Amino acid sequence: MLDTTPRESRLPNCPGVGFKSQHFDGLMTEPGPVGWIEIHAENYMGAGGRPLAQLRALAERFAVSVHGVGLSIGAEGRLDPDHLARLKHLVGWLDPASFSEHLAWSTHDTGYFNDLLPLPYTEATLARVCAHIDEVQDTLGRRMLLENPSTYLAFAETTLAEVDFLREIAQRTGCGLLLDVNNVFVSATNQQTDPISYLDAFPLEHVGELHLGGHDEDRDDAGAPLLIDSHAAPVVDPVWTLYSHVIARGGARPTLIEWDTDVPDWPELRAEADRAATYLGARAPVE
Amino acid sequence: MTGQAEFLSALLDAECSAPDGVLGPSGRPAGKRFDVYRNNVVISLTEALETGFPVVRKLVGDAFFGAMAGVFLRAHPPSSPVLSRYGEALPGFLKSFPPAASxxxxxxxxxxxxxLRHAYHAADPAPFDAEALSNLPPDELMSATLSLAPAVQVVASPWPIHGIWRANTDADAPPPGAGAQAALVTRPGFDPVATALDPAAAVFVEALLAGSGLGVAAETANEADPAFDLSQILGLLLAQRAITAVKERPTL
Known part of the structure; x- marks a missing residue:
């Protein structure tokens, strides 16, 4: 287990954006309030070419957060040692300001299924997730952040509330948490629970990063709202309201705008970062 | 208890209902909520294949490609989370996929x-001064070995493969000819390039890739076609920044 004394995230306390290669020029010439970028680890595991060249250039100017989507920390089986080695290599040469992953699983014996699949919250799954996080932090030699998921269903066997599950993980492993405010809204709507109660119970003292993103709206078989975490749209007003609640309760935190599908032009994405900056109450430092 | 194997097998079988123990709010069956995960897996992996194989998709059409991808991703899910490598099994799969037999x-x-995708992500080539090659006297040239950039590959086919590919990526391209063709894949900058190769030139580059010395590779190509033009293919390789080193004696 790593040192559990609280540490400041090395990400600047300003808006960041999930990096898409088409925004490279916009980011370099007109970053606005954006002070850091987040990349999906798995997209930068090639040997060379444009992805790594762009990343090296961006890393000279912006703080970088590496966000893994494929480590499958919630899997029943062991972590994939090859993938952990690839991650160690990336984090080793890039030395990012932060590394984060998800409370989810995506890999089983038969392969990798490219979605953040849910897990029940029990003492057994808690022990398993903690063991996997210990292994990740020991291998990478750094503290990681774990992100709360968007969920669409529940498990009959669940005995722990998600917030308690996450707090216990942070306490046992020393990892930090990444609070995705859109995921809180999506899950609360889908589970028909109160997002404010969730946020008020959330251990904000462990939070090193916030996420904001868009979702799609659907209905379930009974006609109840079913929100889908798509990252394909602007952040909606109720999520901005929850974000404001988090900032009021816990202070400003590095905040990422995620937009991964139907990606807009740079000015539209930057406008989302501008809006986050007004909530954070501070513009990015001017060089 | 709902194990992950059970969750996954229900996920991949559209006929199967959600596993017991997986619920919606108020304890109702999960129904459409389970389908969200099901759709995410199938759609995201299908999109990864669409991104990787745009010409295959164009040749068969969106509907065929989507149905084919659904069969393929269940038989050959990704073996790692690095999706830029996903689809290596697709050529073999297509060979024995009856609906694609025509x-x-x-x-x-x-x-x-x-x-082409491999070339996009390949390691950057070491800088190379073309004069190192042009300054060699002819006899030393023929005993030299060439190192090629990590992006360099040859795709040989009994079909006019480069012509078919080009006709589907370039609106101004001529219709493909007939007969066997090979494509040379290189990456002179950040964007991969495919160039048509005649059969003897393909034999030559394949021999270099297999580690043959320049003289041996040229001899093999001459046997394939006495009209093989060594200076033309060396010029092409240099122009495509495909050569990264010349060693004056073959390594044993």
Whole structure:
């Protein structure tokens, strides 16, 4: 287990954006309030070419957060040692300001299924997730952040509330948490629970990063709202309201705008970062 | 208890209902909520294949490609989370996929698209001064070995593979000819390039890739076609920044 004394995230306390290669020029010439970028680890595991060249250039100017989507920390089986080695290599040469992953699983014996699949919250799954996080932090030699998921269903066997599950993980492993405010809204709507109660119970003292993103709206078989975490749209007003609640309760935190599908032009994405900056109450430092 | 194996097998079988123990709010069956995960897996992996194989998709059409991808991703899910490598099994799969039998060149188009994607992510080549090659006297040239950039590959086919690929990526391209063709894949900058090779030139580059010395590779190409033009292919390789080193004696 790593040192559990609280540490400041090395990400600047300003808006960041999930990096898409088409925004490279916009980011370099007109970053606005954006002070850091987040990349999906798995997209930068090639040997060379444009992805790594762009990343090296961006890393000279912006703080970088590496966000893994494929480590499958919630899997029943062991972590994939090859993938952990690839991650160690990336984090080793890039030395990012932060590394984060998800409370989810995506890999089983038969392969990798490219979605953040849910897990029940029990003492057994808690022990398993903690063991996997210990292994990740020991291998990478750094503290990681774990992100709360968007969920669409529940498990009959669940005995722990998600917030308690996450707090216990942070306490046992020393990892930090990444609070995705859109995921809180999506899950609360889908589970028909109160997002404010969730946020008020959330251990904000462990939070090193916030996420904001868009979702799609659907209905379930009974006609109840079913929100889908798509990252394909602007952040909606109720999520901005929850974000404001988090900032009021816990202070400003590095905040990422995620937009991964139907990606807009740079000015539209930057406008989302501008809006986050007004909530954070501070513009990015001017060089 | 709902194990992950059970969750996954229900996820991949559209006929199967959600596992017991997986619920919606108020304890109702999960129903459509389970389908969200099901759709995410199938759609995201299908999109990864669409991104990797745009010409295969164009040749068969969106509906065929989507149905084919649904069969493929269940038989060959990704073996790692690095999706830039996903689809290496597609050429082999297409060879024995009966609905695609009327397009016998489709597996080779898939091989070419895999090679282009590999080139995109390949290691950057070491800088190379072309004079190191042009300054060599002819006899030393023939005993030299060439190192090629990590992006360099040859995709040879009994079909006019480069012509088919080009006709589907370039609106101004001529219709493909007939007969066997090979494509040379290189990456002079950040964007991969596919160039048509005649059969003897393909034999030559393949021999270099297999580690043969320049003289041996040229001899093999001459046997394939006495009209093989060594200076032309060396010029092409230099122009495509495909050569990274020249060693004056073959390594044993």
């Amino acid at each position: 397009l016998p060149y489709l597996p080779d188009v898939a091989r070419l698209e895999l090679a």
